[in-house]
Amino acid sequence: MATRNLQWVLASRPEGAVKESDFRLVESELRPLEQGEFRIEVLFLGVAAVMRNYMLNAEKFERPLAIGDVMHGRGVGRIVESRNAEWRVGEIVHGKMGWQQYAIADGSAYFLMFKVRQRVAPVSTALGVLGLTGFTSYLGLVDVGAVRAGDRVLVSGAAGGVGSNVGQIARNLGADPVGIAGGAEKCALLVSRLGYRVAIDYRAGDVSPGIAAAFPDGIDVFFDNVGGEILDAGLAQLRRHARIVLCGAISQYVNGVERPRPLHNAYAIFKKMARMEAFFIYELSAHFERAEAQLAAWIAEGRLIYQEDILDGIQRMPEALLRLFAGRNVGKQLVRVAG
Amino acid sequence: MATRNLQWVLASRPEGAVKESDFRLVESELRPLEQGEFRIEVLFLGVAAVMRNYMLNAEKFERPLAIGDVMHGRGVGRIVESRNAEWRVGEIVHGKMGWQQYAIADGSAYFLMFKVRQRVAPVSTALGVLGLTGFTSYLGLVDVGAVRAGDRVLVSGAAGGVGSNVGQIARNLGADPVGIAGGAEKCALLVSRLGYRVAIDYRAGDVSPGIAAAFPDGIDVFFDNVGGEILDAGLAQLRRHARIVLCGAISQYVNGVERPRPLHNAYAIFKKMARMEAFFIYELSAHFERAEAQLAAWIAEGRLIYQEDILDGIQRMPEALLRLFAGRNVGKQLVRVAG
Numbered sequence: 001m002a003t004r005n006l007q008w009v010l011a012s013r014p015e016g017a018v019k020e021s022d023f024r025l026v027e028s029e030l031r032p033l034e035q036g037e038f039r040i041e042v043l044f045l046g047v048a049a050v051m052r053n054y055m056l057n058a059e060k061f062e063r064p065l066a067i068g069d070v071m072h073g074r075g076v077g078r079i080v081e082s083r084n085a086e087w088r089v090g091e092i093v094h095g096k097m098g099w100q101q102y103a104i105a106d107g108s109a110y111f112l113m114f115k116v117r118q119r120v121a122p123v124s125t126a127l128g129v130l131g132l133t134g135f136t137s138y139l140g141l142v143d144v145g146a147v148r149a150g151d152r153v154l155v156s157g158a159a160g161g162v163g164s165n166v167g168q169i170a171r172n173l174g175a176d177p178v179g180i181a182g183g184a185e186k187c188a189l190l191v192s193r194l195g196y197r198v199a200i201d202y203r204a205g206d207v208s209p210g211i212a213a214a215f216p217d218g219i220d221v222f223f224d225n226v227g228g229e230i231l232d233a234g235l236a237q238l239r240r241h242a243r244i245v246l247c248g249a250i251s252q253y254v255n256g257v258e259r260p261r262p263l264h265n266a267y268a269i270f271k272k273m274a275r276m277e278a279f280f281i282y283e284l285s286a287h288f289e290r291a292e293a294q295l296a297a298w299i300a301e302g303r304l305i306y307q308e309d310i311l312d313g314i315q316r317m318p319e320a321l322l323r324l325f326a327g328r329n330v331g332k333q334l335v336r337v338a339g
Numbered sequence: 340m341a342t343r344n345l346q347w348v349l350a351s352r353p354e355g356a357v358k359e360s361d362f363r364l365v366e367s368e369l370r371p372l373e374q375g376e377f378r379i380e381v382l383f384l385g386v387a388a389v390m391r392n393y394m395l396n397a398e399k400f401e402r403p404l405a406i407g408d409v410m411h412g413r414g415v416g417r418i419v420e421s422r423n424a425e426w427r428v429g430e431i432v433h434g435k436m437g438w439q440q441y442a443i444a445d446g447s448a449y450f451l452m453f454k455v456r457q458r459v460a461p462v463s464t465a466l467g468v469l470g471l472t473g474f475t476s477y478l479g480l481v482d483v484g485a486v487r488a489g490d491r492v493l494v495s496g497a498a499g500g501v502g503s504n505v506g507q508i509a510r511n512l513g514a515d516p517v518g519i520a521g522g523a524e525k526c527a528l529l530v531s532r533l534g535y536r537v538a539i540d541y542r543a544g545d546v547s548p549g550i551a552a553a554f555p556d557g558i559d560v561f562f563d564n565v566g567g568e569i570l571d572a573g574l575a576q577l578r579r580h581a582r583i584v585l586c587g588a589i590s591q592y593v594n595g596v597e598r599p600r601p602l603h604n605a606y607a608i609f610k611k612m613a614r615m616e617a618f619f620i621y622e623l624s625a626h627f628e629r630a631e632a633q634l635a636a637w638i639a640e641g642r643l644i645y646q647e648d649i650l651d652g653i654q655r656m657p658e659a660l661l662r663l664f665a666g667r668n669v670g671k672q673l674v675r676v677a678g
Contacts, residue, residue, distance in 0.1 A: 065559065094674070133408075178415045225370070227609065246608060247347055249442045249609050252606060260606030261603070262601035262602060262603045263601060263602045263605040265603040266599075266601070266605050267588065267591060269617055270591075271564065271583045271621050273617045273618055273622075274616070274617060275614065275615070275616040275617075276615045276616070277608075277613070277614040277615070277616075278608055278609045278611070278612045278613060278614075279612060
């Protein structure tokens, strides 16, 4: 049994872009477990843009990080030791693990720990299509967006982590997805691989004419990952009783600072008897098992594809995060820590 | 049995304000019923601001009116003759009757005909608190707004037909309503009679400070009857998981023409995991009986007050409509046609 741990700790707070030197790799002794705790051998860690905010203590839903603290991050791992009857040795779990080889958790809500039940795909997918990203895609579209067969669905950020699932899910449910993404390459991918009927390139100019052309009878469900102008453009084309799912608002951040712009077409929500709704995925955790089962079934049937970009070795965590910020990753950016 | 009918027909389309001479009272012969039809003796007719739009054929959900056609309008009446087994002589109904003494309807959806089941209040209330106005208030707050005991509720247009019910309903359900209305007199009424804890006078200036003061912990349900700036001001004060019920948008009309302004604070819907939803009351008709039963029970217990402003005689229909446009009515403006 291992006795030592490798951990990435915060060395300095970023000014401007995150640098590798903002982190420091340290080795420490594993401490014994207390009653109620269990130890996880981390198999994979993910990186996410929100991590810069963690480094700046700019996200209220995360514990503040002091200089020298282990970096926050979600991972998937195997329970290797347990003093908690609910969490048994050998189980595969995903949740808050931090940038380290061995994590300690307990049953409390803080760790947002969930058991991996599916056996059809690699456990790394618990950080992507079979984890929160996939659950956000599925539950956002099905439970919040109330999508039905035949619905015309618009998805912004359609080539992103969530968006690349949403088109395929919509298609699998008999709906008709149209995606918005940036650049010809991503747009080609939307149509060739990700289930979208049509792709609209926002880098090619105003998306409004493309939306109008793709939705002559209006939009039933608008799954919005970006907010701002693109949200506004979609609102102009709502069909009666449309549902607008506010999943993300990446466009409303400028260097991590929120700069929301006014919505000119929000009146359409009133006129079209529509509904606009945001959600917090952790609050839908009662439905994760259902989402995982459906997503895993589609993967097994070859009806849901996903892409991962895996670096090897915990040493490469800062590099992985920088790849993400540089947009060099193709698919979900992960680091293999063990296994 | 009557054989003659008095009817108000459209004489000319209004240019600017509606005038009495835009209508003409005519007398006609009652025609025999066809299979499936029933005849209603009209007891009360209501007037509504939307009627100017009917006269201009500016409302898509109503049948176009030709010059010489009987004016559209909702009424309550008694079935006096029937060739439809579902609609029996003696039943009291409300629905589209038109400005006349005797109306003919069938079971089709067009007439939006509903039976009056309650016996605690005068049948005239079927055009107000125990009709669509009351159902809109109750179902908008309870079914769309998902109000719960303890919720902090903001209501705009709080002295209006719907708003004057919503505060009392919120209070009866254990919620804490705050109303926005125009002028000191209406604001006093909100607090003294209509169940509101606090009233905010929009004529006294920007409502934002008043909203902030009345909701130190934020708004759970915002029942909005006016749209525009007041909607925007409320959005700035949402609590997590707030529900915004878009019931009306009277502020967004200028002389009957829509002039929607941008919403500057719509981003709060995303940030606060909120929901903004509009509804069409006719689509909730499956719930009218439940709404009527609850509202009637509160009236019987003295926990829901309402006000009517009744003119006598079908001759006074144009006068009633002009009173409404002049803001001279106190409570729901009605005309007693018979009974």
